[in-house]
Amino acid sequence: xxxxVTRRLCHxxxxxxxxSVVGKRISPMSRARPEKPRRGRPLVHNDKWSKVSVVLFxxxxxxxxxxxxxxRKKSDATLTRxxxxxxxxxxxxxxxxDLTDLTSERDLRMRLAQRLR
Numbered sequence: 185x186x187x188x189v190t191r192r193l194c195h196x197x198x199x200x201x202x203x204s205v206v207g208k209r210i211s212p213m214s215r216a217r218p219e220k221p222r223r224g225r226p227l228v229h230n231d232k233w234s235k236v237s238v239v240l241f242x243x244x245x246x247x248x249x250x251x252x253x254x255x256r257k258k259s260d261a262t263l264t265r266x267x268x269x270x271x272x273x274x275x276x277x278x279x280x281x282d283l284t285d286l287t288s289e290r291d292l293r294m295r296l297a298q299r300l301r
Contacts (some may be wrong), residue, residue, distance in 0.1 A: 255263045
């Protein structure tokens, strides 16, 4: 009397048997998949960027948010707080304003306010 023994194959054994029969490696990545749409906000930056945490005072956030809201109401633009901060920084850096002889944050604030008036 012959007894048939059935044996369960593990994933590696099953893949090895298939590979020997088919003659090539079967990989889930080898199949072309349609590109999934990117989740989250659309990319708006063309420059390389880093995420940075900066402490702002509540009074600064309140005034910044009020300015962003005023721009949105007036022009229907989709301006964000972060976009406004980046624009302010780039505006100062691109203006040719001499930053080399500053003595403090207060000194910078006073000189900028005086120049912009």
